[in-house]
Amino acid sequence: MAEVVTEQSDAELVEALAEAKKELFNLRFQLATGQLANTARISEVKKDVARIKTEQRRRELAGAE
Numbered sequence: 001m002a003e004v005v006t007e008q009s010d011a012e013l014v015e016a017l018a019e020a021k022k023e024l025f026n027l028r029f030q031l032a033t034g035q036l037a038n039t040a041r042i043s044e045v046k047k048d049v050a051r052i053k054t055e056q057r058r059r060e061l062a063g064a065e
Helices: 002-007 010-033 041-065
Strands: none
Touching: 002 041, 010 041
């Protein structure tokens, strides 16, 4: 995922972030209702969100220079 994030455009990152947040919401909902089989997926998606946000911030700082 880390390599993919650096290759995406800014618009693709925004879209990927929204999709990851939506997936995380759904996973948390499934966990609360007892329907989640793979609980490790929650931490994977949280890390994906962090990677995307980190790349967005890196580009923001690079653009300010």
